[in-house]
Amino acid sequence: MKSLHRAILVISGLALLAVIILPIWRIELDAAQYPEGLELLIYSYKLDGHVDIINGLNHYIGMKVLRADDFIEFTVLPYLVGIYGLAFILVGLVGRRRWLYVLFGAFLLFGIVAMVDFWRWLYEYGHDLDPTAPIQVPGMAYQPPLIGFKQLLNFGAFSIPDIGGWIFISCGVLLAYCVYAEWRPLKAKQIS
Amino acid sequence: MAAVAAVSLSFNACRPKGAGSAVSGNAAQRTYVPPGQYDEFYTFTSGGFSGQMSVYGLPSGRLFRVIPVFSVDPEKAWGFSEETKPMLMTSHGFVPWDDLHHIESSFTDGMPDGKWMFANSNNTPRLARIDLTTFRTAEIIEIPNTGGNHCSPFTTENSEYVIAATRFSVPPDGPESDVPIDSYKENFKGHISFVSVDKETGEFDIAFQLKTPGLNFDLSSAGKGVSNGWLFISCYNSEQAHTLQEVNSSQNDKDFIMAINWKKAEEYFKAGRGTVQTNVRYAHNKWDEHTHSATSEIKTEVTVLDVADFDDLAYLIPCPKSPHGADVNPTGEYIVGSGKLAALIPVFSFAKLQDAIANKDFEGEKYGGIPVVKYESALHGEVQKPGLGPLHTEFDAKGNAYTSFFVSSEVVKWNVESLEVLDRQPTYYSVGHLMVAGGNSKNPYGKYLVAYNKITKDRFLPTGPELCHSAQLFDISGDKMELLLDFPTIGEPHYAQSIPADMLMDKSLKIYDINANQHPHKTNGEAEARVERDGNIVRVYMTTIRSHLTPDVIEGIQLGDEVYFHVTNIEQDWDMPHGFAIKGANNSELLIMPGETTTLKWVPDRVGIFPFYCTDFCSALHQEMSGYVRVSPKGSNVPITAYTGTK
Numbered sequence: 001m002k003s004l005h006r007a008i009l010v011i012s013g014l015a016l017l018a019v020i021i022l023p024i025w026r027i028e029l030d031a032a033q034y035p036e037g038l039e040l041l042i043y044s045y046k047l048d049g050h051v052d053i054i055n056g057l058n059h060y061i062g063m064k065v066l067r068a069d070d071f072i073e074f075t076v077l078p079y080l081v082g083i084y085g086l087a088f089i090l091v092g093l094v095g096r097r098r099w100l101y102v103l104f105g106a107f108l109l110f111g112i113v114a115m116v117d118f119w120r121w122l123y124e125y126g127h128d129l130d131p132t133a134p135i136q137v138p139g140m141a142y143q144p145p146l147i148g149f150k151q152l153l154n155f156g157a158f159s160i161p162d163i164g165g166w167i168f169i170s171c172g173v174l175l176a177y178c179v180y181a182e183w184r185p186l187k188a189k190q191i192s
Numbered sequence: 193m194a195a196v197a198a199v200s201l202s203f204n205a206c207r208p209k210g211a212g213s214a215v216s217g218n219a220a221q222r223t224y225v226p227p228g229q230y231d232e233f234y235t236f237t238s239g240g241f242s243g244q245m246s247v248y249g250l251p252s253g254r255l256f257r258v259i260p261v262f263s264v265d266p267e268k269a270w271g272f273s274e275e276t277k278p279m280l281m282t283s284h285g286f287v288p289w290d291d292l293h294h295i296e297s298s299f300t301d302g303m304p305d306g307k308w309m310f311a312n313s314n315n316t317p318r319l320a321r322i323d324l325t326t327f328r329t330a331e332i333i334e335i336p337n338t339g340g341n342h343c344s345p346f347t348t349e350n351s352e353y354v355i356a357a358t359r360f361s362v363p364p365d366g367p368e369s370d371v372p373i374d375s376y377k378e379n380f381k382g383h384i385s386f387v388s389v390d391k392e393t394g395e396f397d398i399a400f401q402l403k404t405p406g407l408n409f410d411l412s413s414a415g416k417g418v419s420n421g422w423l424f425i426s427c428y429n430s431e432q433a434h435t436l437q438e439v440n441s442s443q444n445d446k447d448f449i450m451a452i453n454w455k456k457a458e459e460y461f462k463a464g465r466g467t468v469q470t471n472v473r474y475a476h477n478k479w480d481e482h483t484h485s486a487t488s489e490i491k492t493e494v495t496v497l498d499v500a501d502f503d504d505l506a507y508l509i510p511c512p513k514s515p516h517g518a519d520v521n522p523t524g525e526y527i528v529g530s531g532k533l534a535a536l537i538p539v540f541s542f543a544k545l546q547d548a549i550a551n552k553d554f555e556g557e558k559y560g561g562i563p564v565v566k567y568e569s570a571l572h573g574e575v576q577k578p579g580l581g582p583l584h585t586e587f588d589a590k591g592n593a594y595t596s597f598f599v600s601s602e603v604v605k606w607n608v609e610s611l612e613v614l615d616r617q618p619t620y621y622s623v624g625h626l627m628v629a630g631g632n633s634k635n636p637y638g639k640y641l642v643a644y645n646k647i648t649k650d651r652f653l654p655t656g657p658e659l660c661h662s663a664q665l666f667d668i669s670g671d672k673m674e675l676l677l678d679f680p681t682i683g684e685p686h687y688a689q690s691i692p693a694d695m696l697m698d699k700s701l702k703i704y705d706i707n708a709n710q711h712p713h714k715t716n717g718e719a720e721a722r723v724e725r726d727g728n729i730v731r732v733y734m735t736t737i738r739s740h741l742t743p744d745v746i747e748g749i750q751l752g753d754e755v756y757f758h759v760t761n762i763e764q765d766w767d768m769p770h771g772f773a774i775k776g777a778n779n780s781e782l783l784i785m786p787g788e789t790t791t792l793k794w795v796p797d798r799v800g801i802f803p804f805y806c807t808d809f810c811s812a813l814h815q816e817m818s819g820y821v822r823v824s825p826k827g828s829n830v831p832i833t834a835y836t837g838t839k
Binding site for chain 1: 764
């Protein structure tokens, strides 16, 4: 592997370690009564932002209370991100091309599984509404968007990656670049 | 006929123009604050006989809040909740009303620092401190040896002390005070209190009092800049009349401004030169933001220095005639005396006063043991023919003074150095105090002047015999003062203080942290909501959150019980107070801020079912936020039961 690519991997690995303590995803909520906006921040190990206020509002429609303890992910995720960070560094230090491909596959899988899992939670909370709640949401569905904007009754919900999420995505892109850049001269050599 | 009409028209044309024409063309634009936008200034205005302080925005004149201080306020449960009752305790017991006269900012280096507002009560003499993060009264202290605490709450350049001085001299407190009223000259004394303010906590302490001959102290200003360390107090009734003061106190051609070297007084106090008086009783009431409760303590000691015992504590400057304001200009060099029966305004020079004192340029006779400086020796000059009945003067940063005239009902602008009158504008009607934004500080903000009028007559839609007092906003940024706006006020606005909005708005508290709540009867979440009986005392530990009260079904209350509803608002969101009221309560509602615990005492008077509910529209389901108490006869076997939703 080229030393540039190895350096990229080591730096990406360090950046991934930082993701453990940074917010990964954010859901921003706006309504007439909340001109200053409400936000829900998702970290690898906790929920933050206006969790209590959002829970207070959710009770009107009978959504389950958001509690960090209910998510096994918050126990596992910091370790997983940490392992990936160390793996990036390790692959960068060792410099074996084959390991690079394995890492890329595993990281891609991790990203896909994480997003599917996130969507599953959104679906679950958005559809498991208490039928005795004061406000009956039409269709009994109140699911925030996985990414992008969606109007939910009086709230506009905007779901986007936060700083940790952007680092995560950047690491993925850089990893993909390294894979491509390592693979291309190899392929060129084979052809010639 | 035509000739008669023409003559009467031309006569009418000679009459001065009415009020309507006094407003300049774009006044509406200059006072219009569009919806959703903020005012430039907070203005804290005294509520006079309402006993409260109101908060307005300038230039819009919009009322934001009425802060209860010396009078009960059932809207905010001030004096009705168990927690606030001690704030209105005095040595005379619970006093539910007073007359809040003046307001002054806390100062640092002669500028408002945005920490506190101070206020005085004129009837049962007290001093209050209002916290500018919560906009609530944080402390009230009673002033001993004092009649009406009118000459207050003026503070020194760094708010080392807040002044409290009597408008009605009385014999010192204690059993000796049972004297014939016509022995005024002999037995009645003035007391000027120096109440220290803790720089961090703001806590009051009456450091010492100065005892003076019996005089009526009206208003005062502390020196600043060159005159820092001095205090100037207007004194009337130098005649020492005790009856028909209207006439008998208005005989002398000149009364006094008393100049006090307070730094010297502090030195003497610290050197132990004062006498400790132990037959006084005064209440000291403090609000604790963590327990959300007040405590009241009776104190029994005060240190008194008799000014006649010292040569260099106090001096009297003759001042025509029954002076009201004694106001110090921004540099501290000039002291303006506004003799309310005088036809001129004397301006005294601090430098000349110092020379006169050094040269002992005194009148032949002392007044009650106090040297009297010769009028001319301290005089910078007189403003000639300024108007009738000067009351109070404030300043801008350009060397101008603005004086209110009660009798001629106008505000007059004049130059402090040249004493030349520059402009006069009518007020509607009979202005008392006026306020220039920052006009009592070292560097006035200027721009706006507000005149506080006693009489409004035809200015607003009539409301029966009792009419509002009013504030009149002038723009003073140009050469001429321009009337922009009239707005009605709460009670009688004696004085006000303006603070730039950006100094306060960001530190305004949004919620009380529920985790920092140390109220002894706090309910830690709905799971702990409960009802406890101890003899005939029943304590309801209740929580509120949108949109239910927990518990909302309460049984087992009996006639003869004293029920305490300790209501904790467990919301932690801004602008989400809940209210609490129960049928037949002999006091008021509660308004509980997020994170706060407040208590309503209720003594049921009959058996039956009593609804209670949230009084502050809190959510779409506010109307559902209610519950029931069942009251049974004494000795009933209905058990204590309390729940919300499921039993």
